[in-house]
Amino acid sequence: MKxxxxxxxxxxxxxxxDPWHGWSLQRITEDVTAGExxxxxxxxxxxxxxxxxxxxxxxxxxxxRLLGGLPGEPPDGDWPSxxxxxxxxxxxxxxxxxxxxxxxxxxxxxxxxxxLDEIVGGQREPAVGTGVSYxxxxxxxxxxxAYHAGQIALLKKALRASEGGxxx
Numbered sequence: 001m002k003x004x005x006x007x008x009x010x011x012x013x014x015x016x017x018d019p020w021h022g023w024s025l026q027r028i029t030e031d032v033t034a035g036e037x038x039x040x041x042x043x044x045x046x047x048x049x050x051x052x053x054x055x056x057x058x059x060x061x062x063x064x065r066l067l068g069g070l071p072g073e074p075p076d077g078d079w080p081s082x083x084x085x086x087x088x089x090x091x092x093x094x095x096x097x098x099x100x101x102x103x104x105x106x107x108x109x110x111x112x113x114x115x116l117d118e119i120v121g122g123q124r125e126p127a128v129g130t131g132v133s134y135x136x137x138x139x140x141x142x143x144x145x146a147y148h149a150g151q152i153a154l155l156k157k158a159l160r161a162s163e164g165g166x167x168x
Contacts, residue, residue: 007138014145025149034090041158052093053080059100062141066107071121
């Protein structure tokens with residue numbers, strides 16, 4: 001198996017498969033309601049919807065880099081704002097996440113294996129993920145997804161604990 005195929009498998013598992021670390025992002029969010037997605041159970045923390053939009057934005061940014069785009073912050077920003085209507089915002093956020101996942105996998109499938117060791121951008125800038133190889137960036141986006149999936153799981157538990165119990 002080629003390394004790009006391994007990375008694609010890692011990304012699929014993190015999104016909707018059976019990742020080693022626990023539940024996939026899709027499984028964690030599948031029963032989240034629009035009200036839960038827009039709630040802020042921890043003052044000053046991001047909502048589930050905001051986190052989903054952030055994950056989608058960075059998947060899109062990594063896709064653009066694989067396609068030859070100049071690295072930077074995602075076009076809609078690091079933390080895109082959801083629509084005002086909670087139902088519409090949640091539907092749009094989950095659709096955007098799914099689209100960003102498919103498009104990233106498509107770009108990865110066309111990315112030349114021989115370029116995985118090339119450096120993205122120039123100087124190391126952690127805020128935009130430059131100065132690392134394409135391979136490190138691709139593993140990093142899977143780690144990014146897992147990190148934020150954990151945040152969503154904790155927010156979901158906090159919301160449901162305040163409702164009087166957890167639902168599965």
